[in-house]
Amino acid sequence: MTDDPRLTPLAASLPPTVPFVGPEELERRRGAPFRARLGANESVFGPSPRAVAAMAEAAAESWKYGDSTSHDLRMALAVHHGVPPDSIIVGEGIDGLLGTLVRLVVGPGTPVVTSRGAYPTFNYHVAGFGGALHAIPFTADHEDPERLVAKAREVDARLVYFSNPDNPMGTWHDTATIARMRDALPRGSLLILDEAYADFAPSEAIPPMTPDDTRVIRMRTFSKAYGLAGARVGYAIGPAPLIAAFERVRNHFGMTRVSQVGAQAALQDQDWLASVTAQVAEGRARLGRIASDLGLSSIPSAANFVAIDCGGDGALARAVLEELGERGVFVRMPGVSPLDRCIRVSCGTPADLDIVEETLGPALAAAAARR
Amino acid sequence: MTDDPRLTPLAASLPPTVPFVGPEELERRRGAPFRARLGANESVFGPSPRAVAAMAEAAAESWKYGDSTSHDLRMALAVHHGVPPDSIIVGEGIDGLLGTLVRLVVGPGTPVVTSRGAYPTFNYHVAGFGGALHAIPFTADHEDPERLVAKAREVDARLVYFSNPDNPMGTWHDTATIARMRDALPRGSLLILDEAYADFAPSEAIPPMTPDDTRVIRMRTFSKAYGLAGARVGYAIGPAPLIAAFERVRNHFGMTRVSQVGAQAALQDQDWLASVTAQVAEGRARLGRIASDLGLSSIPSAANFVAIDCGGDGALARAVLEELGERGVFVRMPGVSPLDRCIRVSCGTPADLDIVEETLGPALAAAAARR
Incomplete structure (x- = not known):
């Protein structure tokens, strides 16, 4: 039996896909925890x-x-x-x-x-x-x-x-x-x-x-x-x-x-909030620099993440995302063209962004080499 | 505007009533906290x-x-x-x-x-x-x-x-x-x-x-x-x-x-679970005794609450429930006849049940006096 015959016609018509596979599930699939968790736009600075x-x-x-x-x-x-x-x-x-x-x-x-x-x-x-x-x-x-x-x-x-x-x-x-x-x-x-x-x-x-x-x-x-x-x-x-x-x-x-x-x-605790948003602003600026140092552009962001343009199509960005994942960095990317030329990186702690800085260049090179 | 015209016909047809008014809301209405919280079949013994x-x-x-x-x-x-x-x-x-x-x-x-x-x-x-x-x-x-x-x-x-x-x-x-x-x-x-x-x-x-x-x-x-x-x-x-x-x-x-x-x-922590269920069993027995000491019957229970038969109709049990509420005891009761001859009391701590023992008789008397 592949489906339950008691479902409403609407429920029976829905796809089994889910909007997002969570990072824990991705970690189980790869068999190791991520070094940097920057894919779900969570606040790595934690709550107050x-x-x-x-x-x-x-x-x-x-x-x-x-x-x-x-x-x-x-x-x-x-x-x-x-x-x-x-x-x-x-x-x-x-x-x-x-x-x-x-x-x-x-x-x-x-x-x-x-x-x-x-x-x-x-x-x-x-x-x-x-x-x-x-x-x-x-x-x-x-x-x-x-x-x-x-x-x-x-x-x-x-x-x-x-x-x-x-x-x-x-x-x-x-x-x-x-x-x-x-x-x-x-x-x-x-x-x-x-x-x-x-x-x-x-x-x-x-x-x-x-x-x-x-x-x-x-x-x-x-x-x-x-x-x-x-x-x-x-x-x-x-x-x-x-x-x-x-x-x-x-x-x-x-x-x-x-x-x-x-x-x-x-x-x-609005002081904590102010401190977080200040750190996020620093993170955005640093992500922009990390991108530009690699010759990439990034999208000016008013959120706690930055979309980095990988300089190609969706397949290239997907490859970069996968290469980052193999290097222990969890990020996501937009699902449709032309947005999917980008990867989306949450504003991490300085330590998180050190890891991004260290892995993004090699990930780009490896992604380009796949073609 | 009494309703939002954008609601689906089904949503527009639904009553604004909610299944349960929570104890905090009841406390706000009465202007004081309950002394004994025994209406929602929560476990007063707490989690492990x-x-x-x-x-x-x-x-x-x-x-x-x-x-x-x-x-x-x-x-x-x-x-x-x-x-x-x-x-x-x-x-x-x-x-x-x-x-x-x-x-x-x-x-x-x-x-x-x-x-x-x-x-x-x-x-x-x-x-x-x-x-x-x-x-x-x-x-x-x-x-x-x-x-x-x-x-x-x-x-x-x-x-x-x-x-x-x-x-x-x-x-x-x-x-x-x-x-x-x-x-x-x-x-x-x-x-x-x-x-x-x-x-x-x-x-x-x-x-x-x-x-x-x-x-x-x-x-x-x-x-x-x-x-x-x-x-x-x-x-x-x-x-x-x-x-x-x-x-x-x-x-x-x-x-x-x-x-x-x-x-x-x-x-x-199955030891904790066993300890809780043992205390609940004691609570059930004591609630039965509290009822019988007042000349009331109670329904043998396999849950963490006891339905106590107030000996009359739904109006009497409702009055008992209200009188208990005025005495700081939160309980609930079944919604339909003939079940609603009962009030439903969760198994409390010994201190909670002391309060039930102390208040149920006066509440019964006050409820009977209302008639």
Whole structure:
């Protein structure tokens, strides 16, 4: 039996592929741990020591279910962002929140617009609910607001996904551009503004919070600058009626107690956040230098990673990625042309970047020699 | 605007109610913490100290996403249960796994059978995907396998939910009864055997593991006897093709790093588990005595809670529950008649049960005086 006959037609139609193979699985396949873990845009600088201490202390309380409303964290976020608590929903990372949002809005054939090469997990959720995904190419390594809007109008999209700064290129648009995009979308369409990397971006990239605007939902996370990817804490900010609708389908007790406490402590330590983003900025600059020293260009990034142009096509970049992997360096790369001429390297510690500096040249040479 | 016009018709049709209001939310409403937290069948004895230590140590590693396959935990569970790893899926509690399973099997109108008064969160998921839920009354405070089978055959049910020991009454059936039920179900139906409370039950209640049997999926959790409700770790054991189908829709990186590590350490400490189940057995006996000392009967339980018959109807039990709440004791009660003549009290520490002993008589008297 290759499949279960009880699956719904939709479930039976879905591919068995997963959006991302995790680094632990890759390590098991290669039979050795990576020397530098720079493929998932995690924060190698770790979470705030205050968050670590709070989580360690909360571990003994794990016999209690977490607060199903993430009340204390949500109140702290409301203060932090200056928005009403009923405009915030906390969930199991942006991945989990995107899944719930897609479930609320997308059924078979529902038109959805995103960028070609943008976040695969969003596409996975849309496919998982049978939506019709329309993907617009990047333009000059940026998501293209005008073409996204045009497609949204053409297909009367219910959801339009836009990441700013974007993943996998790290480029960004300013608030005026985002406002124009929002204003030009068709009525009845919802702009998902994925701001997972907002904490690393210049202030010109971050619109003011306007949770009453029914046209936009913002996605934020503790997985990146706050260094808590493994704790699975994301949140969405949007119009209260839409946020309330999450209650109808979400896994109410899905947030762990330790994670709620950790995120709250991390939020309180803005000094740590500032220190991390400063180190990330240094890492971006150094990755640019490592690339240029090898005669390569890199894409100016507002995120905690840098896309390095390997100077060829997707096959060459794939070979570079594989050669880096054999040298113990875990990175990823964009999935579609022409973005896939690049590899995407997370901003590591100085020690991590020493390893990148030491291995990238040989990896490039070995990749070129394969041809 | 009272709703978001972009919701799917199904999402728009769902009620805003949630299956459970959590104890923290109840505490906020009453304006004071509970003295005894005995409403959610959590393990007041806590997790193994080895689990706590492992979680505290893992907190600093929370910058890394958790292993998306929960590989190490899954391997340990495979050894523990003597089943192949590909018959196990780890998820965000049984709640999360039930949601994913329902999503895989249930679409609008799909027939599903459960017991009236059984786990509300399962019903919530079925409603959330538009399934047609058929609920069979308990018989003599037990789920009724024969009537469940008869209804499953009548409606050609795709899913049949059966908890053993059951919640909210704590009663159980033996393996021969479960085997008869499984054998009598219609072809194309899947038996969900929810064994959240299996660790407290007599061995006669627990069938051997037969993961190749395509008719059954078993649900287990670290939330009850292992004392990790707040860590959200459940797992399902079933036929490999069905388990593989979870990969098509689940939130792959949804398991936190701390929780995976904690569950694995908890699993290794079977002495702690034995100590907890022994204390739970003492708690059950004492709750029975507390009830009988007040002239009340209680339902013999194979779980970590006892349903105490308040000797009247649902309104009386509801009043007793409220009076206990005013006295700082958090308990819950079944939602439907005639089960709702009872309150459901989790097995607390001796100090917790001292509080129950001290407050239950006055609460009964106050409830009776309301009439």
